Amino acid sequence: MGQNNLLRIVVIITIILLSVYILVPSLPFFMRSYSYKCFQSVVKAYLNYQTREFNVLKSENFIIKYTDLDKEIISFTADVIEDHYQSAKTQLSYYPEDEKILVVIYPNQEELNGSFGWEGDKSASGAYWAGSIRLLSPYGWDEDVKEERIIQETLIKVLPISHELSHRLIDVWTQGNYTRWLTEGLAQHIEEKVVGFRLDEPFPKDKETLYSLKNLDRDFDRQENQLLAYWQSLQTVQFLIDKYGMDKMQELLSVLSKGIKTNYAIEQVYGLNINELESKTQEYIQRELLP
Numbered sequence: 001m002g003q004n005n006l007l008r009i010v011v012i013i014t015i016i017l018l019s020v021y022i023l024v025p026s027l028p029f030f031m032r033s034y035s036y037k038c039f040q041s042v043v044k045a046y047l048n049y050q051t052r053e054f055n056v057l058k059s060e061n062f063i064i065k066y067t068d069l070d071k072e073i074i075s076f077t078a079d080v081i082e083d084h085y086q087s088a089k090t091q092l093s094y095y096p097e098d099e100k101i102l103v104v105i106y107p108n109q110e111e112l113n114g115s116f117g118w119e120g121d122k123s124a125s126g127a128y129w130a131g132s133i134r135l136l137s138p139y140g141w142d143e144d145v146k147e148e149r150i151i152q153e154t155l156i157k158v159l160p161i162s163h164e165l166s167h168r169l170i171d172v173w174t175q176g177n178y179t180r181w182l183t184e185g186l187a188q189h190i191e192e193k194v195v196g197f198r199l200d201e202p203f204p205k206d207k208e209t210l211y212s213l214k215n216l217d218r219d220f221d222r223q224e225n226q227l228l229a230y231w232q233s234l235q236t237v238q239f240l241i242d243k244y245g246m247d248k249m250q251e252l253l254s255v256l257s258k259g260i261k262t263n264y265a266i267e268q269v270y271g272l273n274i275n276e277l278e279s280k281t282q283e284y285i286q287r288e289l290l291p
Ligand SMILES: [Zn+2]
Pocket: 163, 167, 183, 184, 187
């Protein structure tokens, strides 16, 4: 079968499955989550096909695809991915029986962006999408770095490995039923716990006007100040964990896994409607910002 025909079939199947998932919210949750899982399998198969020239390393929980550039460091890379996966599971106290997760390591930014069809200067060093993880090679992150110690440090601390793995765990736990600010906030929280990494903060004056949580759902990527969007997501999750504990966060994920919409799930677990959550987070931020 020619690549164009295959691509066409993949696109059609994907559109059908995604349409069922997004456009038919009235379907029973098990049908929605089944179509979501099928959609992920199609994307995984296509990503596998796209990277058919890559080398493959299978570890306990992952299928890692990489180019010759990473040959020397791939076994260390696999160890870091496995370690971070265990740590992220421990942070969430969630240990799913999962299939091997596909991780593709791209040699440079251009190829990582190209795999999504992104153009221009979008500079993500990793991404979780539809069940699979895409990462930038440490050599692609900083072309001048050749020293072993720095490459190892980049893998352990700089690349968002625990962050993307947290997205995967949250996705599996909730069967795809989560809002974007929740997964971004929780992934940052776990990443900080696991490797101590924290994104740069927005300017103080930018923190004065927050986004509505509704805007940080499906329109997350369209918000102009991405640093603020990530920071505010982290603050919202941090507020919930500081005030109510990690047990409640786990309860929230379990309630979501039954297909209950985020706003209702939050109300059920925390007794807060979304407006109250917004204003309480605002108070929390103000308290934290005081000297
Ligand atoms: Zn993220």
